[in-house]
Amino acid sequence: xxxxxxxxxxxxxxxAYAGFMVIPFLGALIWREKSMPAFLFSIIVIxxxxxxxxxxxxxxxxxxxxxxxxxxxxxxLLTCSTGAMPFAMSGVVPNYLDGLFESVSxxxxxxxxxxxxxEILPKSILLWRSLTHWLGGMGIIVLFIVFLPNMTGAVxxxxxxxxxxxxxxxxxxxxxxxxxLWQIYLGLTAVQFFxxxxxxxxxxxxxxxxxxxxxxxxxxxxNASIMYYDSLWIELITIVFMIITGINFGLYSLxxxxxxxxxxxxxxxxxxxxxxAVSTFVVTLSLWWTLGLGGGNSLRQxxxxxxxxxxTTGFVTADYDQWPSVSKIxxxxxxxxxxxAGSTAGGIKVSxxxxxxxxxxxxxxxxxxxxxxxxxxxxxxxxxxxxxxxVAVFFFLFFAILALATLLLASTGLEPFxxxxxxxxxxxxxxxxxxxxxxxxxxxxxNSFGEIVLIICMLLxxxxxxxxxxxxxxxxxxxxxxx
Amino acid sequence: xxxxxxxxxxxxxxxAYAGFMVIPFLGALIWREKSMPAFLFSIIVIxxxxxxxxxxxxxxxxxxxxxxxxxxxxxxLLTCSTGAMPFAMSGVVPNYLDGLFESVSxxxxxxxxxxxxxEILPKSILLWRSLTHWLGGMGIIVLFIVFLPNMTGAVxxxxxxxxxxxxxxxxxxxxxxxxxLWQIYLGLTAVQFFxxxxxxxxxxxxxxxxxxxxxxxxxxxxNASIMYYDSLWIELITIVFMIITGINFGLYSLxxxxxxxxxxxxxxxxxxxxxxAVSTFVVTLSLWWTLGLGGGNSLRQxxxxxxxxxxTTGFVTADYDQWPSVSKIxxxxxxxxxxxAGSTAGGIKVSxxxxxxxxxxxxxxxxxxxxxxxxxxxxxxxxxxxxxxxVAVFFFLFFAILALATLLLASTGLEPFxxxxxxxxxxxxxxxxxxxxxxxxxxxxxNSFGEIVLIICMLLxxxxxxxxxxxxxxxxxxxxxxx
Ligand SMILES: [K+]
Ligand SMILES: [K+]
Numbered sequence: 001x002x003x004x005x006x007x008x009x010x011x012x013x014x015x016a017y018a019g020f021m022v023i024p025f026l027g028a029l030i031w032r033e034k035s036m037p038a039f040l041f042s043i044i045v046i047x048x049x050x051x052x053x054x055x056x057x058x059x060x061x062x063x064x065x066x067x068x069x070x071x072x073x074x075x076x077l078l079t080c081s082t083g084a085m086p087f088a089m090s091g092v093v094p095n096y097l098d099g100l101f102e103s104v105s106x107x108x109x110x111x112x113x114x115x116x117x118x119e120i121l122p123k124s125i126l127l128w129r130s131l132t133h134w135l136g137g138m139g140i141i142v143l144f145i146v147f148l149p150n151m152t153g154a155v156x157x158x159x160x161x162x163x164x165x166x167x168x169x170x171x172x173x174x175x176x177x178x179x180x181l182w183q184i185y186l187g188l189t190a191v192q193f194f195x196x197x198x199x200x201x202x203x204x205x206x207x208x209x210x211x212x213x214x215x216x217x218x219x220x221x222x223n224a225s226i227m228y229y230d231s232l233w234i235e236l237i238t239i240v241f242m243i244i245t246g247i248n249f250g251l252y253s254l255x256x257x258x259x260x261x262x263x264x265x266x267x268x269x270x271x272x273x274x275x276x277a278v279s280t281f282v283v284t285l286s287l288w289w290t291l292g293l294g295g296g297n298s299l300r301q302x303x304x305x306x307x308x309x310x311x312t313t314g315f316v317t318a319d320y321d322q323w324p325s326v327s328k329i330x331x332x333x334x335x336x337x338x339x340x341a342g343s344t345a346g347g348i349k350v351s352x353x354x355x356x357x358x359x360x361x362x363x364x365x366x367x368x369x370x371x372x373x374x375x376x377x378x379x380x381x382x383x384x385x386x387x388x389x390x391v392a393v394f395f396f397l398f399f400a401i402l403a404l405a406t407l408l409l410a411s412t413g414l415e416p417f418x419x420x421x422x423x424x425x426x427x428x429x430x431x432x433x434x435x436x437x438x439x440x441x442x443x444x445x446x447n448s449f450g451e452i453v454l455i456i457c458m459l460l461x462x463x464x465x466x467x468x469x470x471x472x473x474x475x476x477x478x479x480x481x482x483x
Numbered sequence: 484x485x486x487x488x489x490x491x492x493x494x495x496x497x498x499a500y501a502g503f504m505v506i507p508f509l510g511a512l513i514w515r516e517k518s519m520p521a522f523l524f525s526i527i528v529i530x531x532x533x534x535x536x537x538x539x540x541x542x543x544x545x546x547x548x549x550x551x552x553x554x555x556x557x558x559x560l561l562t563c564s565t566g567a568m569p570f571a572m573s574g575v576v577p578n579y580l581d582g583l584f585e586s587v588s589x590x591x592x593x594x595x596x597x598x599x600x601x602e603i604l605p606k607s608i609l610l611w612r613s614l615t616h617w618l619g620g621m622g623i624i625v626l627f628i629v630f631l632p633n634m635t636g637a638v639x640x641x642x643x644x645x646x647x648x649x650x651x652x653x654x655x656x657x658x659x660x661x662x663x664l665w666q667i668y669l670g671l672t673a674v675q676f677f678x679x680x681x682x683x684x685x686x687x688x689x690x691x692x693x694x695x696x697x698x699x700x701x702x703x704x705x706n707a708s709i710m711y712y713d714s715l716w717i718e719l720i721t722i723v724f725m726i727i728t729g730i731n732f733g734l735y736s737l738x739x740x741x742x743x744x745x746x747x748x749x750x751x752x753x754x755x756x757x758x759x760a761v762s763t764f765v766v767t768l769s770l771w772w773t774l775g776l777g778g779g780n781s782l783r784q785x786x787x788x789x790x791x792x793x794x795t796t797g798f799v800t801a802d803y804d805q806w807p808s809v810s811k812i813x814x815x816x817x818x819x820x821x822x823x824a825g826s827t828a829g830g831i832k833v834s835x836x837x838x839x840x841x842x843x844x845x846x847x848x849x850x851x852x853x854x855x856x857x858x859x860x861x862x863x864x865x866x867x868x869x870x871x872x873x874v875a876v877f878f879f880l881f882f883a884i885l886a887l888a889t890l891l892l893a894s895t896g897l898e899p900f901x902x903x904x905x906x907x908x909x910x911x912x913x914x915x916x917x918x919x920x921x922x923x924x925x926x927x928x929x930n931s932f933g934e935i936v937l938i939i940c941m942l943l944x945x946x947x948x949x950x951x952x953x954x955x956x957x958x959x960x961x962x963x964x965x966x
Contacts, residue, residue, distance in 0.1 A: 392875030
């Protein structure tokens with residue numbers, strides 16, 4: 001393991017991170033908020049860590065698979081742990097663990113909060129919460145489209161184009177791709193911001209909700225989330241941008257080069273839209289018949305919640321915990337499905353679900369043709385059988401971790417269904433679940449042990465399980481030449 | 484497809500089935516019960532169907548993979564639909580669908596009942612319920628050990644010894660193996676029956692509970708199930724025999740030939756015992772601390788319920804729906820795990836869970852050694868990679884079907900957690916779940932549509948999904964020579 005190179009990269013990352021924290025710090029200065037010293041101190045600590053790592057590290061070095069994993073894990077560990085400092089030190093949360101929960105929830109774009117009343121928070125703190133979403137969302141896109149496209153078996157368009165971070169020669173290519181994704185992300189952020197301004201949202205709320213939407217995050221500046229505004233236009237803009245952030249960002253990059261039709265030809269994108277349409281239809285009918293909301297209102301509430309949950313954003317315009325059972329089950333299933341691979345959305349991902357159904361069909365064929373060689377295609381490409389294995393294992397590990405987390409949460413006293421929903425909402429990076437962690441409540445009723453369980457779930461979910469789980473192998477840490 | 488041979492086999496099966504139904508018919512005669520004509524009429528109908536099939540069918544014919552699947556599906560369809568007749572015609576249930584539910588629940592050894600008060604049922608009807616368990620349990624063992632050992636990726640000891648029903652030459656071998664399993668099953672049945680008599684259970688209850696235990700069924704002659712007797716000895720005997728029926732029956736066959744130590748060397752058996760031990764330990768502590776039952780009582784209740792749920796028997800000695808959340812989650816997880824492959828227990832099966840964890844570990848290794856060829860061993864044998872695929876797909880399909888069933892049950896008005904538990908209890912052939920289908924209630928609150936959903940779940944679960952799902956392929960039914 002080339003620790004010196006790892007330190008160099010992490011050092012640069014921390015300095016950039018400190019740079020981003022200057023934004024809420026300046027806000028705190030301008031708005032004369034009591035959170036100012038907390039930001040100042042945090043920035044100094046992060047700078048010291050960053051400069052220390054840079055000074056001790058070495059710029060040149062061979063970058064192998066293992067270095068890549070350690071950098072990813074180290075980056076999330078450092079940004080989450082230091083990102084918690086402004087929360088803890090400004091006193092908006094009673095202890096560091098609560099701050100860490102908020103910071104992990106922010107950077108993983110989960111959007112679960114332990115703060116019951118966000119409307120009394122300093123604006124600088126609100127801005128930092130949204131900014132952690134925005135930064136984390138971008139980090140994930142770059143990570144899974146540019147660095148680890150083949151890692152977890154999600155089928156990316158970029159797969160054939162990027163070879164992964166295993167050799168120095170591909171670094172300029174990687175930088176180029178990462179830059180393109182940044183530009184797309186920035187561009188979409190700017191457009192949503194101006195649209196929200198245009199329909200009357202104030203600039204501060206518009207900045208925060210844009211950051212939150214882009215990352216499929218879900219933190220809001222209002223306790224009632226988007227419901228607060230009761231504005232059809234704000235809801236429509238949010239719906240459109242939630243859908244946009246749930247799509248593989250590699251597709252946008254491809255569309256810029258080869259035309260917008262590339263997006264519409266994508267199999268995962270089509271299924272994603274179909275799932276949204278069908279779910280919205282069923283939920284609309286269920287609300288219309290059961291709650292007597294009227295057709296238009298039912299559609300409005302159904303579409304918003306369906307999109308918010310499948311993209312694992314977690315904004316709410318209705319207390320869906322009071323909805324009919326069938327609607328709740330649909331939302332629960334959407335939580336598990338999640339958005340497209342290479343998007344900022346969490347969950348299992350649409351492409352994995354498609355592949356698993358294909359794999360199921362292949363197995364049924366094999367039962368009557370035991371010796372046939374069956375070639376499986378995803379869209380027009382035939383799929384490496386190894387990807388099947390990876391996807392199937394991902395699915396199993398997702399449920400195995402969910403089961404363990406549910407058990408641990410139940411041991412803190414949560415009732416079974418609440419525990420399942422809290423674990424699923426954290427592992428899928430959704431944010432709100434049902435019951436005690438439902439849309440109208442927060443995670444403040446969870447005790448410290450439960451918070452630790454959920455923090456680990458949020459990180460595992462965000463890094464698509466494998467990226468963190470590889471580190472638990474003793475073999476990973478054994479020194480060995482020639483990887 | 485050689486339908487004539489299929490008809491011949493099904494005809495013979497129906498005649499044997501009618502023969503078994505003579506037992507409760509004689510009971511009804513002796514006890515002068517009003518259910519007598521219902522049995523008589525049912526026997527006549529089954530005999531007519533059986534003789535008709537025999538007469539139309541042909542004894543000699545090539546038995547291929549597809550014929551095998553059609554025979555299995557046909558056998559379950561015919562036995563379930565005609566087994567419902569005594570229930571419906573004797574008036575113990577209000578309509579045929581309720582009778583079908585009871586019959587499917589019996590033959591699949593699920594043990595879910597829609598009859599609120601079983602203590603007022605004619606004894607002949609109670610005997611028929613238990614007998615359907617016993618027959619179904621035996622059928623499943625023979626099916627999955629002798630006929631389809633490789634079908635669903637469960638790892639059997641018999642795998643290397645039996646080549647499957649693809650050629651006429653292996654028929655004597657198959658008959659021999661099936662006979663040996665019958666003898667073991669009969670022997671164990673006799674032992675449990677005499678032990679229950681010995682500790683004071685009356686002969687009628689002993690017969691019924693023995694039939695029910697052997698099949699991991701769960702139907703009881705008492706509304707309160709085993710709790711009714713409040714007898715430590717009855718509980719201990721039941722626990723031991725539930726554990727025995729949750730073990731691969733192929734192991735007993737092997738032990739008879741090669742010594743009892745073969746059982747204890749089996750990897751799946753060891754994990755099965757470890758899971759029981761650890762779960763019992765945690766549940767005991769949880770009951771001891773939370774409910775203040777005292778150590779001995781906590782252990783007694785915990786062990787019984789843990790064994791009853793992991794073997795998917797479904798007998799109860801405590802209303803575990805009132806237990807602490809962590810104990811409920813453990814029982815819920817045990818429902819999913821189930822017993823050993825080749826046993827009468829339902830669920831996903833211990834061997835599949837072990838293989839999935841191994842597969843997970845292999846994937847993590849592959850992430851750092853992308854090009855390594857990793858050989859996976861189950862016990863001392865190395866595992867065909869194809870089995871991994873089959874097991875992983877099984878796991879996915881199990882949850883996909885669970886999700887669909889939950890959604891459909893929710894549409895009948897069941898609350899989310901109740902719907903999940905009812906679907907899981909049916910698909911895992913457990914019987915009781917939690918909430919509205921909990922240990923102290925029955926399935927009588929489920930409406931007709933819900934009953935149909937649960938009937939399909941019970942059959943899919945019992946036949947390990949694939950055995951029925953292969954039939955939904957249009958290709959399966961296309962006539963083609965040379966299979
Ligand atoms: K979220
Ligand atoms: K059962």
